[in-house]
Amino acid sequence: MLLQGLDVVLVKTRFPENIGMAARACANMGCPDIRLVEPERWLPDKARPLATAKGLPVLDGVRVYDDLPAAVAESALVIGTTARVGGWRREILHPSAAASEIVTALRDGNRVSLVFGPEDRGLDNAEISACHRVLTIPTDEASSLNLAQSVLLVLYECAEAMRRAQRAERDADHPAAPHAEKSISAQEQERLVAALKETLLAVDALHGDNPDYFLMPWRRLFGRARLRRHEYDAVMGLCRQVQNALKRQRS
Structure with missing residues (x-):
């Protein structure tokens, strides 16, 4: 499919009918996978009529x-989606900008x-x-959108970005060589953030009652950088060396 490797993740969805419509949107735009997190009611029989025949393979998966x-x-x-900005929701992306980042990551062989x-x-x-980047869909007076509408709009931007990238590659004299090394996963990034947090707390460089909030710029930085394995190993190694040095100093 066009957007192979892209997962649409629906968190705490209330209505199975919306999951069905989201599955149809995924099928329309070439996105093969939906993942549900703590759905309030997951009733596939309620979702199937809204998925239509084209969306059933996505729904069944x-x-x-x-x-x-x-x-x-x-x-x-x-990449998370939000209608609200400020506080934890900074560096907000337009859907087209987010689509460009998504397509670059997919074409590098990464999962998104x-x-x-x-x-x-x-x-x-x-x-x-838990998201590396955040996007919002610009609206006029009514800021909220139906869940399936939001999925369709963002996936449309991703599909268009992928088609543009494929056309550019076909028109080039020779296709670009793929990266030799994939980016680290979200799970590995969480390990890296945890190690950095421990290190910054140890050197008294992280203050306040809510250290996780002040770690957000680091999360965003790592998300934008899409660290490779050797870069991840280097930062983890630095954290370990700092912590070991502090332990020797205190002993």
Whole structure:
């Protein structure tokens, strides 16, 4: 399919009918996978009529997870969606800019997760913190969109970006060589952030009652950089060396 490697992740979805419509949107735009996180009601028989015949293969492949980190663990890039900005929701991307990053990651051989929150309230701050990047769909007076509409709009931008990239490659004298090394996964990035947090706390460089909030710029940086394995090993090694030096100093 056109967007092979892209997972649409639906968090705490309330209505199975919306999952069915999202499956149809995925099929329309060439996205093969939907992952559900703690759905309020997962009733496939309610979802199937809204998926239509074209969306049934996507619907039949749905996987359910207990939490968001588990659902996105394999992905090198995790992009959340939000209608609210400010606070934890900074460096907001337009869907077309997000699509460009998604397509670049997919063409590098990485897995990508596109995360949508529940219909009534969207992603909360903890869920946003699990995302490397955040996008919002510009609207006029009414800021909220139906879940399936949001999925369709963002996937349309991704499909168009992928087609442009494929056309550019065909028109080039020779295709670009793929990267030799994939980016680290979201699960590995979480290990890296945890190691960095421990190190910054140890050197008293992380202050306040909410250190996770002040770690957000690092999360965003790592998400944009899409670190390769040797870069991940280098930063993890640095954290270990700093912590070991502090232990020797205190002993």
